[in-house]
Amino acid sequence: MSSGMSDEETETGLPASFEMAWGVRDRPTKGPKRGLSLEQIVDAGIHVANTEGIGGVSMGRVAKELGASAMSLYRYVASKDELLALMIDGAFGQIEIELVDGTWRERLKRWAEVELVAYRRFPWILRIPVTGAPIMPRQLWYMEQGLRTLGGTGLEEHEKLSAVLLVTSFTRSFAMLSGDIAAAFEAGDPTTARIMPRYGELIKKLTTAEEYPALHAVVDAGTFDEDGEEFDNLDYDFHFGLERVLDGIESLINRRNA
Amino acid sequence: MSSGMSDEETETGLPASFEMAWGVRDRPTKGPKRGLSLEQIVDAGIHVANTEGIGGVSMGRVAKELGASAMSLYRYVASKDELLALMIDGAFGQIEIELVDGTWRERLKRWAEVELVAYRRFPWILRIPVTGAPIMPRQLWYMEQGLRTLGGTGLEEHEKLSAVLLVTSFTRSFAMLSGDIAAAFEAGDPTTARIMPRYGELIKKLTTAEEYPALHAVVDAGTFDEDGEEFDNLDYDFHFGLERVLDGIESLINRRNA
DNA sequence: ACTCTACTGCGTAGAGCGTAAACAGTGAAT
DNA sequence: ATTCACTGTTTACGCTCTACGCAGTAGAGT
Numbered sequence A, B: 001m002s003s004g005m006s007d008e009e010t011e012t013g014l015p016a017s018f019e020m021a022w023g024v025r026d027r028p029t030k031g032p033k034r035g036l037s038l039e040q041i042v043d044a045g046i047h048v049a050n051t052e053g054i055g056g057v058s059m060g061r062v063a064k065e066l067g068a069s070a071m072s073l074y075r076y077v078a079s080k081d082e083l084l085a086l087m088i089d090g091a092f093g094q095i096e097i098e099l100v101d102g103t104w105r106e107r108l109k110r111w112a113e114v115e116l117v118a119y120r121r122f123p124w125i126l127r128i129p130v131t132g133a134p135i136m137p138r139q140l141w142y143m144e145q146g147l148r149t150l151g152g153t154g155l156e157e158h159e160k161l162s163a164v165l166l167v168t169s170f171t172r173s174f175a176m177l178s179g180d181i182a183a184a185f186e187a188g189d190p191t192t193a194r195i196m197p198r199y200g201e202l203i204k205k206l207t208t209a210e211e212y213p214a215l216h217a218v219v220d221a222g223t224f225d226e227d228g229e230e231f232d233n234l235d236y237d238f239h240f241g242l243e244r245v246l247d248g249i250e251s252l253i254n255r256r257n258a
Numbered sequence C: 001a002c003t004c005t006a007c008t009g010c011g012t013a014g015a016g017c018g019t020a021a022a023c024a025g026t027g028a029a030t
Numbered sequence D: 001a002t003t004c005a006c007t008g009t010t011t012a013c014g015c016t017c018t019a020c021g022c023a024g025t026a027g028a029g030t
Helices: A016-022 A038-052 A059-065 A070-075 A080-094 A104-121 A123-127 A137-149 A157-185 A190-206 A213-220 A231-256 B016-022 B038-052 B059-065 B070-075 B080-094 B104-121 B123-127 B137-149 B157-185 B190-206 B213-220 B231-256
Strands: none
Touching: A016 A038, A016 A080, A038 A059, A038 A080, A059 A070, A059 A080, A080 A104, A080 A137, A104 A123, A104 A137, A104 A157, A104 A231, A123 A157, A137 A157, A137 B190, A137 B213, A157 A231, A157 B157, A157 B213, A157 B231, A190 A213, A190 B137, A213 B137, A213 B157, A231 B157, A231 B231, B016 B038, B016 B080, B038 B059, B038 B080, B059 B070, B059 B080, B080 B104, B080 B137, B104 B123, B104 B137, B104 B157, B104 B231, B123 B157, B137 B157, B157 B231, B190 B213
């Protein structure tokens, strides 16, 4: 508690670096000028994550990227977890949210596609365990955009929130699954890479048609055969699932307006 | 490569410990009797995760639980990641999957509820980053059960799969969010605990109603006020979202049978 | 101008992690 | 009886996050 960026109490209860990201909290004017900035550090972390994966992100590695020492980062960030949270927010800030006009359904669909693009550009985001509800600026901004797409639908506010959470949860899960599959084809994770191209084959080797009839039926239908070979197929699967989600929301909207 | 459990090639391409979990691969009969078993180790790992959280799970800690040395575990498991994957599967094996008869909708709903129960009993599962498609016995068995609920619906096989993935992805995401909220109330994570009870309040402090009108509307509607106080509310939110998902699937089923 | 003192970045060090390597004991196969 | 694949363990290496203390910096107060 004697040095470094502590998580001291403030009126928001947020860590100091988070308030920094919000633009709240004015820097003290006393000591020497700061050699770095929070934004620099976060960007460096994102750069390392983009090029070397989330596993390559260590305090020392990020500091090296900036020609600084590992400990110097702790003047800007209280812990590595804080840095990771800030990196997620920074990544969301780098995607341009170009939304469209139209029906709520078109708007919400476009909104979900933007999120998928973000996960494809920054796949390491999905490897960072989620902790708590979103509190960072860009994430809340993204939520705001999502809620707006449901304006004029006649839904209750809490229903809008649930609907938006529904869409993000699907997008996130799909990005996880498809990201792993796509990554397995490209780079060579020794475990995943060997497994995925022969997923259907593998299932049939491990399970019997008597015990796992439904699973075998899916495999026999060729579902896994062409999966993942191209992004086109993955895109198709994404939209297929998304349309189901939107159907569910539409069904609720219709009931509310009946 | 000279000692330990290597990830040597086999006909499945799976790590040796995974084949062990499947019951494939016969133990070599040569050397001294084994002092431990894969199941023991996995159970010990689950026990540590249950009592001390996923952060408490280290090779040394798990070995200590069994009165063995850390390195001895590597005779059964090639890496910590493998152990974690086996722990997830072991946890799924500990929940009793009591499904019901009835309409596909009732069956699928019950199926999702079982998964939620699993995440509540083993919250640490959600903290383990997902890697690749499911290949462990209990997870595939659970998928099998899910696919079966959609028998006789007239859906294509790949549509059944998508529908099942849709339901799990929602359940998983919901469990993550609600688990964090519930945990914040109970134990005291310094960051999350202070934030969640005043989430709505916090949002209004950080954002303006001009820039974030939709978000403010949700907060003003009192959506966050009583959230998380009791499990009842969380249960309500879960079923609300789940019904939306089921509506989406129903809409597809109706179209296929039209 | 001079001190105060809050603040800066950094070097050191500690505790903990996963796991590679080498080693001595074991017991079925020969 | 010998062989040798297999066992659990000890030791050690490299890496991680980060608590602590130190020297230098520069605005504030006098």
